[in-house]
Amino acid sequence: MDIWFLLTPRYMALDFVGPAEALRMxxxxxxxxxxxxxxxxxxxxxxxxxxxxxxxxxxxxAEGSLVLLCGTxxxxxxxxxxxxxxxxxxxxxxITPQVQLATVCSGALLAGMAGLLDGRSCTTHHSIVDKLxxxxxxxxxxxxxxxxxxxNIATSAGITTGMDLxxxxxxxxxxxxxxxxxxxxxxxxxxxxxxxxxxSPWLAYRNHLHxxxxxxxxxxxxxxxxxxxxxxxxxxVHLSPRHLTxxxxxxxxxxxxxxxxxxxxxxxxxxLQQGVxxxxxxxxxxxGSARDMRRVWSKYLPGSPGRPGL
Amino acid sequence: MDIWFLLTPRYMALDFVGPAEALRMxxxxxxxxxxxxxxxxxxxxxxxxxxxxxxxxxxxxAEGSLVLLCGTxxxxxxxxxxxxxxxxxxxxxxITPQVQLATVCSGALLAGMAGLLDGRSCTTHHSIVDKLxxxxxxxxxxxxxxxxxxxNIATSAGITTGMDLxxxxxxxxxxxxxxxxxxxxxxxxxxxxxxxxxxSPWLAYRNHLHxxxxxxxxxxxxxxxxxxxxxxxxxxVHLSPRHLTxxxxxxxxxxxxxxxxxxxxxxxxxxLQQGVxxxxxxxxxxxGSARDMRRVWSKYLPGSPGRPGL
Numbered sequence: 001m002d003i004w005f006l007l008t009p010r011y012m013a014l015d016f017v018g019p020a021e022a023l024r025m026x027x028x029x030x031x032x033x034x035x036x037x038x039x040x041x042x043x044x045x046x047x048x049x050x051x052x053x054x055x056x057x058x059x060x061x062a063e064g065s066l067v068l069l070c071g072t073x074x075x076x077x078x079x080x081x082x083x084x085x086x087x088x089x090x091x092x093x094x095i096t097p098q099v100q101l102a103t104v105c106s107g108a109l110l111a112g113m114a115g116l117l118d119g120r121s122c123t124t125h126h127s128i129v130d131k132l133x134x135x136x137x138x139x140x141x142x143x144x145x146x147x148x149x150x151x152n153i154a155t156s157a158g159i160t161t162g163m164d165l166x167x168x169x170x171x172x173x174x175x176x177x178x179x180x181x182x183x184x185x186x187x188x189x190x191x192x193x194x195x196x197x198x199x200s201p202w203l204a205y206r207n208h209l210h211x212x213x214x215x216x217x218x219x220x221x222x223x224x225x226x227x228x229x230x231x232x233x234x235x236x237v238h239l240s241p242r243h244l245t246x247x248x249x250x251x252x253x254x255x256x257x258x259x260x261x262x263x264x265x266x267x268x269x270x271x272l273q274q275g276v277x278x279x280x281x282x283x284x285x286x287x288g289s290a291r292d293m294r295r296v297w298s299k300y301l302p303g304s305p306g307r308p309g310l
Numbered sequence: 311m312d313i314w315f316l317l318t319p320r321y322m323a324l325d326f327v328g329p330a331e332a333l334r335m336x337x338x339x340x341x342x343x344x345x346x347x348x349x350x351x352x353x354x355x356x357x358x359x360x361x362x363x364x365x366x367x368x369x370x371x372a373e374g375s376l377v378l379l380c381g382t383x384x385x386x387x388x389x390x391x392x393x394x395x396x397x398x399x400x401x402x403x404x405i406t407p408q409v410q411l412a413t414v415c416s417g418a419l420l421a422g423m424a425g426l427l428d429g430r431s432c433t434t435h436h437s438i439v440d441k442l443x444x445x446x447x448x449x450x451x452x453x454x455x456x457x458x459x460x461x462n463i464a465t466s467a468g469i470t471t472g473m474d475l476x477x478x479x480x481x482x483x484x485x486x487x488x489x490x491x492x493x494x495x496x497x498x499x500x501x502x503x504x505x506x507x508x509x510s511p512w513l514a515y516r517n518h519l520h521x522x523x524x525x526x527x528x529x530x531x532x533x534x535x536x537x538x539x540x541x542x543x544x545x546x547v548h549l550s551p552r553h554l555t556x557x558x559x560x561x562x563x564x565x566x567x568x569x570x571x572x573x574x575x576x577x578x579x580x581x582l583q584q585g586v587x588x589x590x591x592x593x594x595x596x597x598g599s600a601r602d603m604r605r606v607w608s609k610y611l612p613g614s615p616g617r618p619g620l
Contacts, residue, residue, distance in 0.1 A: 013327045013330070013331060014327050014328065014331040017327040017328075017356075017358065018324065018328075020323070020358050021322070021323060021324040021358065024358060037358070046327075047331065047334060048330050048334060048345075048347070050347065050360075050362035050363075050364070051362060052361060054360070125497070126497070127495070146497075159331070159495065160470075160473070160496050160497050160498050163470070176524055186469045186470050187436070187456075187468060187469050214486055214487065222585055223585030225585050225586050225587070225590075267586075271581075275536060276535050276577075276594045280590075280593055280594045283590055283593075284590045284594045285586075
């Protein structure tokens with residue numbers, strides 16, 4: 001199987017290198033892949049500043065080939081260039097139902113410009129989901145997904161999720177055994193499935209600069225199942241309860257109670273994915289009962305904790 | 311703060327690109343870092359075949375600089391070259407207590423050859439831990455760690471763990487807020503701490519080719535907290551209980567009971583890290599009691615589930 005990584009002149013190094021290393025290791029483990037690196041410009045400067053020469057875009061693709069579109073450093077500037085337009089024209093001509101296309105990060109924008117996502121479910125990096133939706137209004141752009149597969153086109157959130165998508169492709173085309181061996185070599189602790197959310201609540205609500213609010217968030221995040229009366233929390237971070245309550249909402253953009261509830265619900269999700277029962281998951285995450293948990297769940301997440309496949 | 315990535319002529323692309331992208335994004339988020347890419351040879355061919363030119367090794371390092379040693383494709387061959395020896399001599403001269411050193415993957419071998427790990431706790435990729443111990447007999451080589459910090463020297467397991475180490479360094483030198491923002495941009499679901507094990511039991515014992523044993527492992531791994539009598543499991547994979555028992559041990563290299571127990575203990579570890587109590591964690595992972603769980607824990611893991619900082 002021929003796999004073509006396509007790079008634009010100022011590509012994001014990790015969008016390319018993450019999945020490419022995974023596929024290279026799969027070859028070492030016996031996968032019948034051949035890797036090629038090509039693009040509209042012979043010379044590329046990666047996001048890390050290293051300059052390399054790559055092959056020109058292929059004139060034809062063998063049936064069953066896989067094309068991987070990597071993202072770029074600044075999609076607004078980099079995708080307005082003649083090289084990007086040349087790549088979009090090439091995609092229109094060569095991505096047929098007989099070949100597979102996978103995108104990493106802002107690579108989805110190129111596929112969108114080529115009209116390849118029309119009528120498809122797809123995703124991209126959380127920072128540019130709106131751009132993709134504006135650029136490909138006939139696509140069903142899904143938010144907060146690691147990757148989305150729809151027919152012969154797979155799109156991933158980007159950066160490290162390119163590796164998750166590569167592992168899924170390796171599993172499909174070379175077997176679960178080789179995929180597991182590659183994950184081990186990459187020291188990826190656990191593969192993420194397409195349905196996993198991109199943004200963990202453990203990382204959300206943290207893009208502020210207030211050290212006391214960070215300390216309060218650290219305390220809650222380390223023990224989300226414990227009770228955290230605002231008085232205790234305030235004492236631990238040397239603020240008055242009233243001051244902490246106000247600062248927390250101002251800085252984190254969310255209240256203390258909601259912050260803890262979101263962490264608890266995320267913990268419940270993880271427990272359910274690991275095969276723990278709904279009742280035990282609710283208890284483990286600090287809810288008084290499964291009923292309490294369901295009530296809180298319905299405030300923050302669609303569906304219900306009992307739905308299969310969660 | 312000056313950060314020097316040092317590459318050997320046939321470096322592992324992901325060992326470099328993972329942490330380098332994290333540090334580059336930290337700069338975009340405001341971290342006061344300057345990145346340099348240098349090495350003993352001007353021209354490098356990455357594991358992915360792209361050729362780039364890099365800077366020569368610096369003649370002096372500013373106090374407080376950070377040097378990152380990346381791994382290579384084939385440490386036996388690549389570290390026997392004159393270039394690698396030149397790098398080892400440079401390390402001996404320039405890595406003083408006033409600078410920091412961090413290694414990714416087989417980069418630890420170079421540090422070991424330079425005598426920099428003598429008397430230190432350190433780690434490397436799980437596939438070459440024995441090599442590092444043989445090469446640096448005065449080092450305390452720890453197995454199964456994501457990264458290990460000892461004084462001014464940090465060593466990581468390699469490949470994707472270079473990003474975990476980079477995030478820890480970003481947090482130390484530029485704050486938790488920038489580290490969290492970078493993790494979000496990388497779409498890393500959750501940062502791993504140094505103490506996390508490299509090899510998840512969810513990935514271990516899977517490097518065989520028997521589909522029925524893989525199916526049995528999938529069933530257990532999806533619901534490790536459930537009871538799995540061998541008769542049920544055998545029925546689900548269309549083998550006799552006796553045949554499955556024998557095949558499982560032959561192929562996975564571990565018995566069915568031990569396999570499930572290891573998954574359950576791993577689940578307990580995760581629950582404890584998330585702040586769940588020992589009792590609830592034991593229940594959540596399917597143990598009859600905390601006592602049962604502790605008994606099984608002591609068979610597979612050092613320490614005890616109650617020890618702080620786990």
